[in-house]
Amino acid sequence: MPLPMPSSLTTVAPLQVQQLCPSNSISLTQNPPWIPTPYLLSKYPTIHHLSSCKTMKQLTQIHAQTITTGIFHDNFVASRILSFAALSPHGSINYARLLFSRICKPDVFIANTLIRAYAFSLNPVDAILFYTHILEHSLVRPDIHTFPLLLKACSEIPSLSLGQAIHSHVFKLGLSSQVSILNFLVQMYSSCSSLESAKLVFDRIPECDDASWNIMMCGYMKCGRLELAREMFDGMWDRNVVSWSVMINGYVQNSRFKEGLELFREMLVKKVEPSESVLVNILSACSHLGAMEQGKWIEGFLRKKESGFTVRLGTALIDMYSKCGCTEKALEIFHEMEEKNVLAWSAMINGLAINGRGKDALNLFSEMEMFGAKPNEVTFIGVLNACNHSGFIRRTGLLDEAEKVIKTMPMKPNSVILGALLNACRIHGNTQLGEQVGKQLLELEPNHSGRYVLLSNIYALSGRWDCVAELRGVMRERGISKIPGCSFIDVGGAIHEFVAWDNTHPESEKIYGKLEEISRELKLAGYKANMSEVLLDMDEEEKETALCHHSEKLAIAFGFINSKPGTTIRITKNLRVCADCHSVTKLISKIYNREIVVRDRCHFHHFRDGSCSCMDFW
Incomplete structure (x- = not known):
């Protein structure tokens, strides 16, 4: 059946290339095919320049030489020239398409090269359109390497109807028993939120390999079916690093941070070496939970490898330390990084801003511009936060x-x-x-x-x-x-979670006893409840009682019980701190001579001696 020519799919979401579970037999990220082999160098000395080619201008010169010497008519040569144009970061897909049109008898390898380029471009639908073109003109016959690329494109768009059309071609060409293609069909259906179809294909795979299981687990994760993914994971006899990555990353990306951390610890006990993507996601979980001790362990783990921080890992560490209130450590990592992209700059600017260091954030923004790094949306958010939370915007006019x-x-x-x-x-x-x-x-x-x-x-x-x-x-x-408010506190490497009026914690009796003691001290210090943000359908006494049992107050009491005098208390809250909790925490920091660091939904509060780093702008 002919493929439909989609006219409405001219703009799609940007591609996010992250192969958590690639097929064992089909690689979508193979070595650059434009690098000539020794055999080709001896037969066609002109194309040896491809290995050092850095610009399209240089490529056009090499292309011109192959035309004048007549060797461009050899598909070996044409495929290498086209591969550079299509797949190199210095190339041009449009130029590659023109090259394809000049090849007298293109083979399937050349066609697949262009499909691969389109599938990984910002407009993956072009891979389907090009496939339609070569079918209509009977230019080449697709092979088993064509369909994973097309299905990858359908997953990225995502388009269930196009994916189903590709599936029909797989069946028509007698390739429906190829495990590698079936794996990508599972990925396509799950990416298009068609889990039933994905499971049907998975169940019909003649011999499931590790990739089959991992892709099906990925599908469950993408659709939020974490329990089904975990059932599959627990049922696997031999889990490889990809299997662990799928589960851990899935937990974190679905905001199940505690489960992600617990599984990560189990992974380490099993002596499975974590991948970079796992470490990045676990650092993200540490950021959300305020689990700085776990984040420190990851930094130490990376330092033992003596390979330095990649941009991705360095940025994740900056974000983690910033969101745990340790801007000095974040800055240390930032300055240590040999390479910095806009994400690293933005993470550091945001980190300074949310920790009440607005002037430093704005100074770093100026430094970023001097280094020629182009700011993005995240950078501007950091700059706005630097102004909002540091009291720089004090008049309506500003x-x-x-x-x-x-x-x-x-x-x-x-x-x-x-x-x-x-x-x-x-x-x-x-x-x-x-x-x-x-x-x-x-x-x-x-x-x-x-x-x-x-x-x-x-x-x-x-x-x-x-x-x-x-x-x-x-x-x-x-x-x-x-959303119900909840607060997390890291004590001894374990994360404790509290919600308002929580009485499920094993130490609840001690916690509420400590709260009563704190309440007495607060009243002696002249505290009066701020009820401006409490529900309207309560009387004054009920409002005051409700305020007393907010989740961060329970976490503070628990922290006091389980730490030595003078120790800094670090708390993470999923919502913005209310006005009353902010006033209370300032007073507590003075009465008990404690530094209390509270990270709420969008800002950090460093409470010391009765004042807050946000200067009451949050």
Whole structure:
């Protein structure tokens, strides 16, 4: 059956190449085929220049020589020239396509080279369009290496209808028993959220290899079926590093950070060497949980290898230390990195900004520009946070200027950037701009509970309780509920989680006893509860009691019980710290002479001697 020619699929999401579970028999990332072999060098000395070719201008000169000497008509030569143009970072896919049209009798290797280039491009649908072209003109007959590339393209688009059409061609050509192709069919169906079809194909694989199991587990993970993936993982007789990577990375990417860390520890006990992708994901889990001790272990593990930090690992370490409140360690890693890309610069700028070091963040941004690194959306978010959380934006007029900066950015502001501006409006009480930005955000993310809560807080702080009630009514109608607050604390390398009114912890009795002691000390110090952000349908006493049992207060009490006097308490919270908890923690840090570091959803608070690093701008 002929493939459909899709006219509406001209723009697709950017490609994210991360082969967690490649096929054993088909490699999508083989060695560059344009590098000539000794045999070709002796037969065609002209193309030996390909090994040192760095630009398209140089390639065109080599191409011209092959034409004038007549050797371009040999498919060996033509394929090497085309491969460089199609697959080299210095090449041009458009030039490769023109080359293909000039080859008298192209073979399937040459066609597959161009399909490979399209499949890994920003527009993978072009791989399908090119395949349609060669079929319509009977230029080459596809082979077993063609279909994994086409299915990869369908996974990246993603397009179930195109994938099904490719599947029909596989069946028609009698290749439906090829394990390598079936593996990529499983990947395609799961990427298109068709798990039933993926499982049907998986069950029909004549002899499942490791890749088959890993790809099916990947499919379950992508579709959020973590329990089914874990069942498969537990049922595997021989787990390789890819199998462990699939499970650990899947847990982390589905925000199951504690399970990811637990499985990582089990992996180390089994003496399986972790891959770079596992380490990056585990560092991300450490960032979210505030598990700095585990992150330190990974840094030590990498230093023992004496190979230095890759850009990816260095950036992950910067992010981890920053989100654990250790900016000095983050800076140490940053300055140690021999190579830095925009992600590394952005991670460090954001790290300084969320830790209340706004001036340092802005200075680093200036340094970044001097080094010629081009900022991206994440960088601008860091700059906005540096201003928002350091008290630099103190007048409504400057908020208007911030809005102008966003409008003149080289890229369209996303929800994160608009969210930073909305938070600035809350901090500085600009209800008018806050309402405008909040409504834009609700259009972009109508199911994001945090956007409703933030806009509701802006209304509440300005006394517009009717708007608060209306917004909560909209949330009820749409079935959107506020995410419950929870706090994590790392004690002795173990992560302890608390939610409001939590009584499930083995030490609950001691924790609540400590809370009562803290409450007495707070009242002696003149503390009065800040009830501006508490639910409306409670009386004053109920509101005060509710505030007393917020998750971060339980975590602080637990930290006090399980640490020596003078030890820094480090807490991670999934939501923004409320005004009352912020005031209380400042007082506690003074009364008990403790440094308390709290990382909330978007900022770090270093509480020392009754003050906070955010200068009450959060």
